[in-house]
Amino acid sequence: MIRYLTAGESHGEALVGIVEGMPAGVPVTPANLDEHLSRRWLGYGRGGRAKVERDQVKVLGGIRFSHTMGSPIALLLPNAAYEKDRTGWPEKMAVTGDGEGIERITLPRPGHADLVGAQKYGFDRPPHGPDVRPVIDRSSARETAMRVACCSVARQMLRALGIEVGSHVVRLGEVGLDDPADWAEDRDALLAEGGARALYEKADQSEVRMLSDELSERTIEHIKATKKAGDTLGGVYEVVATGVPVGLGSYAQGDRRLDGRLAQAILSIQAQKAVEVGDGWRAGRRPGSEVHDPITRDDTDGVARWGRESNHAGGVEGGISNGQPLVVRGTMKPIPTLIKPLGTADLVTGAAQPTRYERSDVTSVPAASTVAEATVAWEIAVALLERYGGDTFEAVRERIEADRERGL
């Protein structure tokens, strides 16, 4: 079993992560982790923090001579804003003391964890409140930086086994495409050329991580107009994994289903509201003859290679990977911090008040798509190690290769 934990607050000194259970011998360097962390900053319409902060992970344990050691991997990501933006974060987030004289935040923001978090953990009342700062700081998507770092360790293992995970954005607010048939040709050409890595490298060239230049341009105009109107945008992205062997996940118990786990991987990310696997919600509108993928078999090289004529299932049947590319889409809601105020009420006085604007992005869908790549990669690694796991990477690789020789 592999697992990871993150700790730390958005404006605290640092984020901390521990990755546990990875086999020994997986090739990983800090630069491999930074590669995906820097991709998380991508995206037109990102403001504020994205401009001041660039992440570089520090490995404190578990990796030696560029390979995992089988021991827990300890990661550290300092928050550059903590010291740099000189607005008193060391005092506001002090580990000791009683916070005397520190400004309390008493206006919970709609669409955030602020109010429910304060009600749940007692920050809506004395002795620790009213002050929603502790909720804001841990529920913030800043945490996804450490998640990306942790998941990137698993991603390195997948890469060394020929498994890649990539993503692209298909819709931002009112601009975009809805039917996978409309982008399948562009996407599949990239997958054929260089797997899901070619897909994400192409998407990274667009400021909104879209495959079509024309759509990218229209989307950027849409973001500009939305910003002017003081509003924010959500959107839809697609995550694809290639090189995934047959047989990850299981129908034998609900919590082993790969599709269920991929859905959790997406919905575990802040502000993600829907997941589709393969045809997704469109499968409910079409007759079976247009949804199910006819089975094919090829014996030309003496090995029975089973395939599918199409991939409406998104690479999973019966909760098990079928060797086709895994395809899942996530929908992110618009960012809840708007220039245009929304209604709320003060925790102290109870008086109705408009929200106060804080520096925030217009949209984070391109960034969220890279976080979703990371969490999807993690779930694939979990299922892969359940099937092929061993104490050493070599043992895992040998087992997978033996299956591949059998056509799986």
Ligand SMILES: Cc1cc2nc3c(=O)[nH]c(=O)nc-3n(C[C@H](O)[C@H](O)[C@H](O)COP(=O)(O)O)c2cc1C
């Ligand atoms: C990559 C990413 C970036 C985000 N950036 C912001 C932001 O700049 N401002 C903001 O108010 N919310 C931002 N959010 C959303 C918040 O994290 C917030 O937790 C979320 O909307 C709370 O709603 P939930 O119940 O859906 O998680 C971001 C989310 C993600 C995944």
